[in-house]
Amino acid sequence: MAGMAESESLEVDLEAFAEAHAKGATLLDVRNPDEYEERHVPGAILIPLGELGDRLDEVPKASPLYVICARGGRSLRAAEALAGEGFDALSVAGGTIAWADSGRPVATGPEAG
Numbered sequence: 380m381a382g383m384a385e386s387e388s389l390e391v392d393l394e395a396f397a398e399a400h401a402k403g404a405t406l407l408d409v410r411n412p413d414e415y416e417e418r419h420v421p422g423a424i425l426i427p428l429g430e431l432g433d434r435l436d437e438v439p440k441a442s443p444l445y446v447i448c449a450r451g452g453r454s455l456r457a458a459e460a461l462a463g464e465g466f467d468a469l470s471v472a473g474g475t476i477a478w479a480d481s482g483r484p485v486a487t488g489p490e491a492g
Contacts, residue, residue: 389458391469393477405441409457410448418485421492428453442467450474
């Protein structure tokens with residue numbers, strides 16, 4: 380059960396993230412490149428989950444570092460792994476799908492936008 384509470388503490392709801400994003404929060408997208416190019420939160424930096432361990436030196440040292448995926452599963456795993464490496468990482472609950480479904484702006488293509 381302790382792990383469950385720990386995971387929950389690594390998650391932030393969409394509204395809280397939206398406020399942080401509006402203030403310039405750093406966002407790491409851990410989806411696959413094709414998902415990212417289809418649509419992503421403007422400003423999100425792409426490092427796919429499968430490459431995260433090999434690319435830790437590229438992960439921004441922001442505090443907190445917000446992590447997003449499609450719905451929240453991969454980003455929670457990434458936030459847990461990053462927390463284990465000393466990052467102040469928070470997974471965005473609901474992910475990019477919830478962001479887009481709420482009518483917030485999305486960027487397309489390979490650039491952060």
